Amino acid sequence: MNQGNLTADKLVALLFDVDGTLADTEEIHRLAFNAAFRDAGLDWSWDRDLYHKLLAVTGGKERIRYYLDSFSTDASAKSVTDDFIAGLHKAKTVNYTSALARGDVPLLPGIERLMLEARAQGLRLAIVTTTTPANVTALLDHSFSHDVSGWFDVIAAGSVVPNKKPAPDIYHYALEQLDLPASQCLAIEDSANGLRSARDADVDALITVNRYTEDHDFTGAALVLDHLGEPGNPCRVLAGELDPGGLVDTTFLLRLHAHCQAQRVHSG
Ligand code: XBP
Ligand code: MG
Numbered sequence: 001m002n003q004g005n006l007t008a009d010k011l012v013a014l015l016f017d018v019d020g021t022l023a024d025t026e027e028i029h030r031l032a033f034n035a036a037f038r039d040a041g042l043d044w045s046w047d048r049d050l051y052h053k054l055l056a057v058t059g060g061k062e063r064i065r066y067y068l069d070s071f072s073t074d075a076s077a078k079s080v081t082d083d084f085i086a087g088l089h090k091a092k093t094v095n096y097t098s099a100l101a102r103g104d105v106p107l108l109p110g111i112e113r114l115m116l117e118a119r120a121q122g123l124r125l126a127i128v129t130t131t132t133p134a135n136v137t138a139l140l141d142h143s144f145s146h147d148v149s150g151w152f153d154v155i156a157a158g159s160v161v162p163n164k165k166p167a168p169d170i171y172h173y174a175l176e177q178l179d180l181p182a183s184q185c186l187a188i189e190d191s192a193n194g195l196r197s198a199r200d201a202d203v204d205a206l207i208t209v210n211r212y213t214e215d216h217d218f219t220g221a222a223l224v225l226d227h228l229g230e231p232g233n234p235c236r237v238l239a240g241e242l243d244p245g246g247l248v249d250t251t252f253l254l255r256l257h258a259h260c261q262a263q264r265v266h267s268g
Contacts, residue, residue, distance in 0.1 A: 011257040012184040013153070014118055015174060015203065016111075018129035018136055020190035020210045023105050023143055025135075026055065032095035033060070036088050044072070055212055058130040058193050059164045061089045093132050100138035107143050108208065110228025110235070110248060119151060121250045126154040128174045128187065128198075130164040133157040154178055166193040171201030183264075186257050188228075192216035204260040206248070209238065222260045 019025045030051045037044040046054065050071065057066040064085045068077040099105065115125060127136060136157050140148050154177040161169035175182055182202035189195050189205045191213045198205040199220050207224045209216075218224045223242055229235035234246030242259055244252040 009183050009258075009261045011123065011186055011254050012180055013124040013126055013178055013186075014115075014253070015126045015128045015171070015185050015187045015198070016115075017187070017189045017191075017194045018127060018131050018139065018157075020213060021108070021188055021194070021208060022111050023107050023139060024210055025105060025139070026051070026210070026212050028099050028105060029060070029092075029096060032092045032099060033064075035095045036092040039091060040088055044074070052212055055191070056193075058166070059158075060092055060132065061085050062164065064088060093134055097134055097138040100135070100142050103142050105139070105143050108210075108227055109230045109233050112144055112146065113230060114228055114248060114250070115148075115151065116146070117250050118253075123250065124153050124178065124180075125151055126156065126174050126178055127152050128154075128156045128170050129158075130170065131157060165191075165197035166200070168197050168200035171198055171203055175201065175203070183261060186222070186253060186260075192218065195221055204257065206253075206256065208235075222256055 016022060019029065027048075030046055030048070034045055044067070046067070053071070054063050054067055057063050061082075068074075068080055118125060129136060133155070136155055154174050156170050156174040156177065161167075161173050163169045171182075171187070175185065178185070185203050187194070187198035187203045187205040189198055189207055190210055195205050195207060195216075195218055204222045207218050207221045208227050209224065218239060221240065223240035223244075224238040225244070225248070226236045226238060227233075229244065229247035231247065235244065235248065237243050242252075242256055
């Protein structure tokens with residue numbers, strides 16, 4: 001960080017994760033995987049407890065391989081080819097995007113409110129996710145109440161980088177596309193893998209949890225909340241020094257970002 005240049009540390013962009021952060025989508029993913037397995041004549045079925053464990057690995061194709069390697073009792077699991085997994089995953093993506101197109105996946109509290117306000121205040125927005133690009137498009141098209149095309153300077157998604165979260169690659173890619181240093185950005189994530197990805201790219205992260213991630217280790221997060229808050233639906237601080245007073249807005253994010261930058265200076 002350039003401590004001589006004060007403008008270098010100004011908050012310029014908010015980097016949003018997708019699954020579990022914009023909307024509670026992991027349950028939709030789980031059902032979409034199971035429907036793809038069923039339609040392929042497989043007796044594989046992922047219940048919530050198993051899916052919780054499988055979420056240790058990001059990326060749908062990688063998750064199927066992890067299941068076959070570490071959890072399946074199917075004797076032929078090891079001989080399943082990458083092509084077969086790719087076919088299953090394609091069917092899963094169709095199932096998932098169809099579910100979103102039905103319009104029954106709401107955004108989490110505060111997401112659209114905060115994005116609207118941030119844009120009005122001149123902050124830039126980006127998406128940084130491991131999920132398939134078609135899944136992002138489906139969510140943007142069907143879960144927002146505004147037309148959000150043009151809201152995001154960068155949509156960094158899926159296999160555009162070789163290594164998915166927790167690797168920092170997707171954050172490095174997004175920063176490069178935004179042409180911004182990490183010190184001018186703040187990530188909003190929901191999982192330990194997302195936090196590690198952001199932090200290893202030197203981007204500080206605010207965490208909002210969900211049923212699949214509330215037990216994760218969020219050491220190093222700027223702040224951990226249950227959600228971003230809405231008028232009449234205040235958020236709760238789960239860990240961290242600053243308190244948004246029930247609602248995360250741009251003013252609070254500027255303060256949180258400055259706090260994180262000051263801590264980085266002190267810790268050298
Ligand atoms: C969440 C993920 C994704 C989805 C599945 O990523 O790990 O793998 O569960 O998506 P993020 P695909 O929170 O970064 O959005 O099946 O399309 O890979
Ligand atoms: Mg996530």
